[in-house]
Amino acid sequence: MLGRLTEGLSARTLILLTLLLAVLLAAPFFASDYLLTVLILILYFAYVGQAWNIMMGFAGHLSLGHALYVGLGAYTAAALYVHYGIGPWIGLLVAIPIAALAGAFIGYLAFRFKVGGVYFAILTIAFAEFARVGFDHLAWTKGSSGLFLPVAQYSKNDLWHLRGQPVMFYYVLLVAVVAAFIGCRALLQSRIGYFWLAIREDEEAARSAGIDTFRYKMIAVVISAAMTSFAGVIYAFYYNNLFPEQVFHISRSIEIILGPIVGGVGTLFGPILGAFVLTGLAESLTEGLHAIGIDIPGAKQVFYGICLLFVIMALPDGVWPWVKRRLGLSERAP
Amino acid sequence: MSALLSVEGVSKRFRGLLAVDKVSFEVPEGGIYAVIGPNGAGKTTLFNMIAGVHSPDGGAITFGGERIDGLPPNEICQRGIGRTFQIVRPFPALSVEDNVIVGALMKRRDVTAARAHAHEVMRRLDLYDKRAQRASSMTLPDRKRLEVARALATDPKLLLLDEVMAGLRPTETDRIVGILRDINKESGLTILLIEHVMRAVMALAQHIVVLHHGANIAEGAPQAVVRDKAVIDSYLGAEAI
Numbered sequence: 301m302l303g304r305l306t307e308g309l310s311a312r313t314l315i316l317l318t319l320l321l322a323v324l325l326a327a328p329f330f331a332s333d334y335l336l337t338v339l340i341l342i343l344y345f346a347y348v349g350q351a352w353n354i355m356m357g358f359a360g361h362l363s364l365g366h367a368l369y370v371g372l373g374a375y376t377a378a379a380l381y382v383h384y385g386i387g388p389w390i391g392l393l394v395a396i397p398i399a400a401l402a403g404a405f406i407g408y409l410a411f412r413f414k415v416g417g418v419y420f421a422i423l424t425i426a427f428a429e430f431a432r433v434g435f436d437h438l439a440w441t442k443g444s445s446g447l448f449l450p451v452a453q454y455s456k457n458d459l460w461h462l463r464g465q466p467v468m469f470y471y472v473l474l475v476a477v478v479a480a481f482i483g484c485r486a487l488l489q490s491r492i493g494y495f496w497l498a499i500r501e502d503e504e505a506a507r508s509a510g511i512d513t514f515r516y517k518m519i520a521v522v523i524s525a526a527m528t529s530f531a532g533v534i535y536a537f538y539y540n541n542l543f544p545e546q547v548f549h550i551s552r553s554i555e556i557i558l559g560p561i562v563g564g565v566g567t568l569f570g571p572i573l574g575a576f577v578l579t580g581l582a583e584s585l586t587e588g589l590h591a592i593g594i595d596i597p598g599a600k601q602v603f604y605g606i607c608l609l610f611v612i613m614a615l616p617d618g619v620w621p622w623v624k625r626r627l628g629l630s631e632r633a634p
Numbered sequence: 635m636s637a638l639l640s641v642e643g644v645s646k647r648f649r650g651l652l653a654v655d656k657v658s659f660e661v662p663e664g665g666i667y668a669v670i671g672p673n674g675a676g677k678t679t680l681f682n683m684i685a686g687v688h689s690p691d692g693g694a695i696t697f698g699g700e701r702i703d704g705l706p707p708n709e710i711c712q713r714g715i716g717r718t719f720q721i722v723r724p725f726p727a728l729s730v731e732d733n734v735i736v737g738a739l740m741k742r743r744d745v746t747a748a749r750a751h752a753h754e755v756m757r758r759l760d761l762y763d764k765r766a767q768r769a770s771s772m773t774l775p776d777r778k779r780l781e782v783a784r785a786l787a788t789d790p791k792l793l794l795l796d797e798v799m800a801g802l803r804p805t806e807t808d809r810i811v812g813i814l815r816d817i818n819k820e821s822g823l824t825i826l827l828i829e830h831v832m833r834a835v836m837a838l839a840q841h842i843v844v845l846h847h848g849a850n851i852a853e854g855a856p857q858a859v860v861r862d863k864a865v866i867d868s869y870l871g872a873e874a875i
Contacts (some may be wrong), residue, residue, distance in 0.1 A: 497727075
């Protein structure tokens with residue numbers, strides 16, 4: 301089992317990955333409360349970025365509506381908890397099929413009627429927007445006035461009900477990020493992964509090579525949606541409040557895709573590195589601007605935008621391919 | 635020899651243009667057949683109908699005794715027809731090896747087995763030493779051989795080659811001709827090619843079908859076809875002989 305996991309990885313890569321994991325595992329013991337919340341955010345974006353990357357980076361279909369799957373996961377688990385006291389892990393068993401079904405429905409519509417490229421992206425925005433407006437009027441989830449989970453001061457962490465301190469969420473997300481990384485690597489090296497890349501590169505040529513492109517695109521959208529919904533469940537139990545206007549908003553979907561784009565679309569480590577770079581950048585800008593006494597509203601956003609622009613111009617393939625070369629990791633797996 | 639592929643009265647119309655007009659011919663198992671004709675004669679359209687990209691407006695295409703016209707390209711490939719594209723389309727960001735593995739995975743579920751098969755195919759086509767190279771960074775002759783390799787890796791019974799020699803130097807052409815002839819001899823692979831390079835056609839084909847304005851104007855053994863008056867007038871020109 302372990303042999304298969306590490307197959308194709310150079311010793312150097314393994315050492316660095318182990319070191320990184322050790323640092324992340326130990327981080328809560330040294331990090332301040334503030335730093336811990338930043339790390340939680342980073343792990344959250346690393347995870348959803350990984351899920352989004354399956355659709356875009358592997359199968360070549362741009363989704364600009366992944367907030368839909370986050371929201372469906374969040375609302376399903378939260379509503380089941382609020383109404384019936386059903387815990388998040390059981391709720392997850394309902395949330396995942398719902399998000400997967402939504403993904404399958406959008407995928408079916410798009411792929412059956414050969415909606416591709418930007419039009420596919422627009423379709424994904426449309427469904428996220430439907431959900432945003434629809435959930436505003438859904439009484440069961442308290443509509444636009446918001447769904448709230450009961451909050452109390454927890455002296456100990458209840459993992460089964462996801463009630464507890466940030467450090468618990470940190471470790472849950474860390475496990476999710478590691479699992480997503482391993483899962484995506486296994487997928488990419490499997491038959492499905494090869495077919496996804498072929499579809500991404502040239503769909504017509506893929507079909508001529510015998511690939512049922514409809515089927516493999518459907519698999520991509522369903523896996524990506526299902527994975528993303530798990531992040532939604534965590535989101536709901538971490539923030540304890542859900543508003544359609546926030547959860548399903550297009551800016552949420554954009555946030556999800558920035559990490560993998562900056563890190564390197566289609567790479568396995570890109571979404572993780574991208575999340576660190578972006579969230580780290582945003583937080584250090586906040587701190588930095590505060591330190592030098594610039595308090596103009598919007599200044600942070602402007603600097604953030606400029607930095608992003610610079611990163612994308614300097615490293616159009618993402619930061620990870622560059623870092624990878626720097627670290628001398630030339631193993632063949634992306 | 636029984637016919638592996640039979641095309642019977644196949645037509646295709648694009649708006650007002652009759653691209654292929656009731657074309658019929660048969661390719662026996664193990665044969666190497668060529669389709670020639672001037673630009674716009676409907677050769678690629680004919681190929682696209684056999685490969686499932688277009689479905690014919692009339693007529694029937696039978697492969698191994700089963701009707702295949704109207705089936706999608708992936709199903710046609712699964713039934714044993716591999717194809718290359720006139721304008722090469724390897725998967726650009728993938729390595730040569732991964733390109734061929736994609737083809738090999740069609741009939742194999744296991745990536746390791748597919749890789750082993752891909753290595754075999756790459757050796758055949760002199761691509762093995764370049765297997766780590768990205769397809770997009772290859773030269774045209776290499777990319778053309780890569781197209782053939784990817785199609786061959788799907789283990790076809792019939793290989794459709796759409797102008798794989800076009801734009802190649804004579805030595806490159808001879809190289810591909812040699813490879814194809816060896817494969818045909820050893821494994822009995824049936825080949826149907828579209829080709830303008832008469833040097834390759836004459837060296838390879840046992841039988842030639844000539845298309846002009848979508849219609850089959852001549853057919854037969856290469857030596858006879860190139861002396862056919864209609865073929866000389868419409869396509870080859872007098873100096874070809």
